[in-house]
Amino acid sequence: MKSLKITFGLICLAILASNIATMSRWNEARGVYDDVCYLRQAHLFQRFGIGGLNTNAALDDDHYFQGKLKEIAYAEWQEPAGWPCHTPMPGDKFVLQYPPGTGALLALFPEGNQVVPLYVSASLIVSGLALFGIFTAPTLPLTLGAGSFGALAVYIMVNPGKASYSVAPTMAVCAAAGFLTAWWLVKARQRLWPVMLIGLLLGVSVNFRLPNALLAAGYFLFLGIPLVWSRKLITFAQGFGFGVAVLVGMAPTLIAQAVNAGSPIATTYGSADVVAPAFSLVVFGQYLSDMQFGLIALAIGSTAWQLRMGEGGVRQVALVAVGNLLVNLVFFLSHPVFTPYYVVPIAMLTLWSLSFAALMEPVKASEAPPLPHGAAGVGALSR
Structure with a gap:
């Protein structure tokens, strides 16, 4: 089993190295409006x-x-009223719609x-947790599962991770929150600190993209x-905490909304982005033909498997999921809008949580790996 763990570890590292090589060739002016808008927020922080x-x-x-918009050949680069991802606000001002994280x-x-x-920093976090899962897997089936999922998690950092700059940090938070969720419910159910740390991480994720607030719903x-x-x-302390x-965790977003929209609970998104629910077979079909469908089906x-077969803390992790x-x-x-990454965060948070829960579950005697030859006799003599 040791050789299998090393093999999976090398596979994850190879995917990481390939990802880094691919990322090193990325162009920050690839023509995507969201990209330059995130870079404008970064420039404001560096300046002010x-x-x-x-x-x-x-x-x-x-x-x-304006220079960034000219760089991507955006026609209305001179007039703020025509700037992408900016919303008009009272007082003739235009503000970025995205949270600041x-x-x-x-x-x-x-x-x-x-x-x-x-992206490299976020990928290193994800890869580190993937390797940790692989090398702590106690049985052959769990090693196979941890290795396969770890390779998938590292690969996702490029595809569909490249679709939005907000996806990379979200993936790192989902990995860390998944580990803590499993630790809390399998190892430390009556502790307060893991619950608060999970809440803090999920709150921080809202600063990357507002829909990440839904990641806390199950909790x-x-x-x-x-x-x-x-x-x-x-019970009260954990819920309140x-x-x-x-x-x-989401305080920066609340402050930014107060500054830009006039209230912590006022959105900086325009009416075109705040839309009522409207189930569409077209949108549903897009999900069915996308990689996201595979991830959701896996999640x-x-x-369902852990609800049926899991015990104790593992089943509780499944209930949160x-x-x-x-x-x-x-x-x-x-x-009513499809993107190639909308349901990736919830799928990955679910899979990270369930994966680590399975790894942390006490191994039954019948499933434990056999002791090395002669170890049983040595143990008997020591008694």
Whole structure:
């Protein structure tokens, strides 16, 4: 089994190396409007520090964003009213629609070379957790599962991860939150700190893309429903602590909305982006023909399997996954717009959580790997 773990580890490292080689050739001016808008947020942070939360188009007095739009041959580069991903607000100002987190991470790296380091950093986190899962797998079937999923998770950092700069940090958060979810429910069910750390991570993910708020839905259901009948202090503390941690994590977005839209709960998205649910067979068909369908099918299948076969904490992880999948799939499948990454975060959070839960579940005696030859006799003598 050791050789199999080494083989899977090398496969993951090979995919990581290939990804990094591919990322190193990426062009930050590939013509995608979202890209230059995230880069504008990064530029504001580098120029004004925390004042970069204010994304008023009037602050482009150094013509940075106009230059970026000219670079991608955008026709209305001179007039803020025609700028992409900017929303009109009272007072004749135009502000970025996106939350500030992705731009803040890009701002950590030198201008002109920001995207590649962001993706490489996120890929290293994902790869590290994938390798950890592989080398801690206690049985042959779990090694096969951890190795196959680890390779998939690393590969996804390029496809469909490249579709939006917000996907890379989201994938890293999903991996870390999945590990902590499994640790909490399998190893530390009565502890408060894992719950709050999960809430903080999921709150932080909202700063990358607002729909990431739905990633916490299953946790709120899992923690909130028991409050109806339970009077245990730890039950209340975990539910309350999780909610507070989520709010703390998403505080930058709430502050940015207050600055740009006039209220922490006011959206910076325009009416064209805030649309009512409308189930469409066309959109559903796009999901069916996309890689996302495979991921969701895998997530649903894994969740159903653990609900049926899992025990204790593993089954509880599956219950969290059920709530999360239901809320997220209802939202995105009824959203009248398709993109190649919308349901990737919930699929990966689910798979990371279930994968680590299976790895952490105590191995039954009948499933444990055989002891090395002679070890049983040595153990008997030591007794």
